Amino acid sequence: MKKGDHLFLVDGSGYIFRAYHALPPLNRKSDGLPVSAVLGFCNMVWKLLRDARDTAVGVTPTHFAVIFDYSSKTFRNEIYPEYKANRSEPPEDLVPQFGLIREATRAFDLPCIETEGFEADDLIATYARLAVEAGGDATIVSSDKDLMQLVGPCVSMYDPMKDREIRVPEVVEKWGVMPEKMIDLQALTGDSIDNVPGVPGIGPKTAAQLLEEYGDLDTLLTRAHEIKQNKRRENLIEFAEKARISRELVRLKTDVPVEIGLDALALDSAANGPKLIGFLKAMEFSTLTRRVGEATGVDPASVEAATVEVQAKAEAHGPDLTVPATGIEEEGAEGEVAPDRMDDADTPQKLAKKLADAAPADPFDHSRYVCIRDLETLNHWVDEARETGLLAIDTETTSLDPMQAELCGFSLATAPNRAAYVPLNHRNGKDDLLGGGLVDGQVKLEEALAVLRPLLQDPSVLKIGQNLKYDWLLLYRHGIEIAPYDDTMLISYVLEAGSQAHGMDALTERWIGHTPLSYKEVTGSGRSKVTFDMVDLERATTYAAEDADVTLRLWKVLKPHLAARGLASVYERLERPMVSVVGRMEHRGITVDRQILSRMSGDFAQTAAAMEEEIYQLAGGRFTIGSPKQLGEILFGRMGLPGGAKTKSGQWSTSAQVLEELAAAGHELPRKIVDWRQVTKLKSTYTDALPGYIHPETGRVHTSYSLASTTTGRLSSSEPNLQNIPVRTVEGRKIRTAFIAPEGRKLISADYSQIELRVLAHVADIPQLKQAFADGLDIHAMTASEMFGVPVEGMPGEVRRRAKAINFGIIYGISAFGLANQLAIPREEAGAYIKRYFERFPGIKDYMERTKAFCREYGYVETVFGRRAHYPEIRSSNPSIRAFNERAAINAPIQGSAADIIRRAMMRMDAALADNGLGDVQMLLQVHDELIFEAPEEAVERAIPVIRTVMEGAAWPARTLSVPLKVDARAADNWEEAH
Numbered sequence: 001m002k003k004g005d006h007l008f009l010v011d012g013s014g015y016i017f018r019a020y021h022a023l024p025p026l027n028r029k030s031d032g033l034p035v036s037a038v039l040g041f042c043n044m045v046w047k048l049l050r051d052a053r054d055t056a057v058g059v060t061p062t063h064f065a066v067i068f069d070y071s072s073k074t075f076r077n078e079i080y081p082e083y084k085a086n087r088s089e090p091p092e093d094l095v096p097q098f099g100l101i102r103e104a105t106r107a108f109d110l111p112c113i114e115t116e117g118f119e120a121d122d123l124i125a126t127y128a129r130l131a132v133e134a135g136g137d138a139t140i141v142s143s144d145k146d147l148m149q150l151v152g153p154c155v156s157m158y159d160p161m162k163d164r165e166i167r168v169p170e171v172v173e174k175w176g177v178m179p180e181k182m183i184d185l186q187a188l189t190g191d192s193i194d195n196v197p198g199v200p201g202i203g204p205k206t207a208a209q210l211l212e213e214y215g216d217l218d219t220l221l222t223r224a225h226e227i228k229q230n231k232r233r234e235n236l237i238e239f240a241e242k243a244r245i246s247r248e249l250v251r252l253k254t255d256v257p258v259e260i261g262l263d264a265l266a267l268d269s270a271a272n273g274p275k276l277i278g279f280l281k282a283m284e285f286s287t288l289t290r291r292v293g294e295a296t297g298v299d300p301a302s303v304e305a306a307t308v309e310v311q312a313k314a315e316a317h318g319p320d321l322t323v324p325a326t327g328i329e330e331e332g333a334e335g336e337v338a339p340d341r342m343d344d345a346d347t348p349q350k351l352a353k354k355l356a357d358a359a360p361a362d363p364f365d366h367s368r369y370v371c372i373r374d375l376e377t378l379n380h381w382v383d384e385a386r387e388t389g390l391l392a393i394d395t396e397t398t399s400l401d402p403m404q405a406e407l408c409g410f411s412l413a414t415a416p417n418r419a420a421y422v423p424l425n426h427r428n429g430k431d432d433l434l435g436g437g438l439v440d441g442q443v444k445l446e447e448a449l450a451v452l453r454p455l456l457q458d459p460s461v462l463k464i465g466q467n468l469k470y471d472w473l474l475l476y477r478h479g480i481e482i483a484p485y486d487d488t489m490l491i492s493y494v495l496e497a498g499s500q501a502h503g504m505d506a507l508t509e510r511w512i513g514h515t516p517l518s519y520k521e522v523t524g525s526g527r528s529k530v531t532f533d534m535v536d537l538e539r540a541t542t543y544a545a546e547d548a549d550v551t552l553r554l555w556k557v558l559k560p561h562l563a564a565r566g567l568a569s570v571y572e573r574l575e576r577p578m579v580s581v582v583g584r585m586e587h588r589g590i591t592v593d594r595q596i597l598s599r600m601s602g603d604f605a606q607t608a609a610a611m612e613e614e615i616y617q618l619a620g621g622r623f624t625i626g627s628p629k630q631l632g633e634i635l636f637g638r639m640g641l642p643g644g645a646k647t648k649s650g651q652w653s654t655s656a657q658v659l660e661e662l663a664a665a666g667h668e669l670p671r672k673i674v675d676w677r678q679v680t681k682l683k684s685t686y687t688d689a690l691p692g693y694i695h696p697e698t699g700r701v702h703t704s705y706s707l708a709s710t711t712t713g714r715l716s717s718s719e720p721n722l723q724n725i726p727v728r729t730v731e732g733r734k735i736r737t738a739f740i741a742p743e744g745r746k747l748i749s750a751d752y753s754q755i756e757l758r759v760l761a762h763v764a765d766i767p768q769l770k771q772a773f774a775d776g777l778d779i780h781a782m783t784a785s786e787m788f789g790v791p792v793e794g795m796p797g798e799v800r801r802r803a804k805a806i807n808f809g810i811i812y813g814i815s816a817f818g819l820a821n822q823l824a825i826p827r828e829e830a831g832a833y834i835k836r837y838f839e840r841f842p843g844i845k846d847y848m849e850r851t852k853a854f855c856r857e858y859g860y861v862e863t864v865f866g867r868r869a870h871y872p873e874i875r876s877s878n879p880s881i882r883a884f885n886e887r888a889a890i891n892a893p894i895q896g897s898a899a900d901i902i903r904r905a906m907m908r909m910d911a912a913l914a915d916n917g918l919g920d921v922q923m924l925l926q927v928h929d930e931l932i933f934e935a936p937e938e939a940v941e942r943a944i945p946v947i948r949t950v951m952e953g954a955a956w957p958a959r960t961l962s963v964p965l966k967v968d969a970r971a972a973d974n975w976e977e978a979h
Contacts, residue, residue, distance in 0.1 A: 011142035277289055497869055570867050920939065
């Protein structure tokens, strides 16, 4: 090893337990051998070797080793016989996997290192020292605090779960001391998991303060008599020897006699494909086998499965065979693990239930919940959260609208059954003039927030929420920006989009087997319903504290599954950042002109009235146009129009599809009904309703975006829904003229051009489409030319329009019937168009068949960025259900990839604008493939190139599309003119 080389040291024993606890039970199909930990381990190592440069470490290792514990007895047991005495025996199904994991390491052609009498941490410390002395750098792949004493200028740690590099500043930020003082800090605090005694009553925060004041452990113990706090002084004096023993237990040896030198740890440039594939085939890991084959260029079919011996009993590998009393440290395995195929017996949902049933969990004990009614107790809980580094939080309010809700209180949880509620504005129902009937003994709102603010913004404490965007935005209004955070709803969404619900009640029942107290049970329903501030404190505490408790438990169960299924990067890079990004957008809102809406409402009313008279004339008399029953009787009874079908209730169906089909066939009355419905809907849904959404204080409309309601990753908008404003009609486009920029500012609309067609060209690998996009051609004209043999130059508009309809229709699985309706042509002609399209672009048909086959086997499809959309009913015996799921599965990778791209752009946008001195340019709305901004007039010309650059580069660097992205951007006084 030489200067410039980089050694990765993987804590193999830590990986084993992360992998085991992260995955549901998995068995080899041929003989039932437990292999979940082996699979998790292989995926983690594979991901690290493949993607190291794209992680927070940012380098590719030149040297690599996996380090294991050898036996349960080490030199530390001679120092302190009770060392690690608390550890329990391992699960039976993990025992046979220890030897297999070592075989897996060798199959990767990686050094598998262990030394009798020493722990893996001692070997890691020794190799790190040797690497530095040789002029190289070392990265320790672990988040174990015991290893943080090794961090220095040339030695770092890497936490693969969080994709976070740990250097000196991170150690200081987390523990309050430099890495070299971590030994003394741990000597004081002890470790209940390893049975390191430490000094009773000394936690990390206190230990850091003492070391800062006295310098080191020896000085502190010598001068312990000077300490003013009685109990602390007495404990330090009484347990001084235990502290010294603890220091020797936690101090890592850097001089272990190693048999394998640094040079033997050098990585080959390419993995030994056949050897690794042979092992993976023996384990029956078909998904990873396929991936390794693709990456190494080795056909798995050409490789025989290796012969692997299974160690069925506990033999030499001691610490591997003991489990920490409190389980794994914090999170699960990192890697790409997926069910090999969607077997009926082992769907993800059934595996999840198995895990939930098998996982030990503290029963819910509401009597242990605390109602915090003073600042002293609240401060104690804040200190406890800092000690644990975890805090589940939930808010209770008077409204579902976070922009107008009043904060009634908030709940906290630091461990199962360790939860509390802090009431702030609960009332007793009295209507007195002085206090508004406030319940006595509550912490004042501003005082509580002043205590809470530093904790919620503390980078060393992870905040956990369920549907956290609501709480984030509510507290953002109070000047608190929660960070860092995790959201259990979004974790579930990444794991099971399309197959399960992600609300708290559903998640709790599915993953924990517990039915939480419902909101209705607390607030009542109907006429007896009250707002939460009117709920008595005992009942409110039970409900609110349970929510925080449940959230923390869900996080502990769900988070490891991200890495186990290879979805950690999807969550970290596509979902979690959206909480704050969208929260800021919702907080900003957009200005809507009441007068414009009022005028349009009047115009729509007149238009609708005129249409009604025409409808009455065509129908031969007056009737209630909005009544499906009366309309059906006129159309199919009195007029005898074709295509009538009755619903289950016996009424004629007058759905939009039925009327559109009749209108396309040339019947005038159905066409007038369709037009009347559109106008009246625009009036009721937008011009009449939008003024009611204007915030009384900001004067702006603040839509709410749902991050987890679609299968494909698209955002949805509600209260009001700004994504469904019709844009294909003149009347619909008028609505957008009411969305305006304030005086002195402009709205900027930045819209991806044909992004889904571009993604289709990439995923289906269509050379003609890719070349056309690369050349900047008119894609619809090019398609028409390819299909109909018409030159692009001078092409009739009707020919181009037909090609455009087919281009976009193909993405959504359009049928000949649907295309015929859209183009008003015979169904046979439409079918011929579609057939010709597939003949000209055969790659599209291949993509469709390939995607359906994949989904049938695995139960999901993936976007370019790895997001999964689940369609479990693609194997339904019902032809209609099966066909719907097939069409959805074909479309999901295209629509989902487009959604991922705009998400990536949104996440990068604020920072890019700020870096270019454009902090006053604000992103307000996201509508499908379009982003809306508000900017000072003088900043528009500088802002548009920055916005366009971010959006067009949003697919980089994680993935490379084989087609360029193009963004059209314009500025104007209102949304319609900017579009």
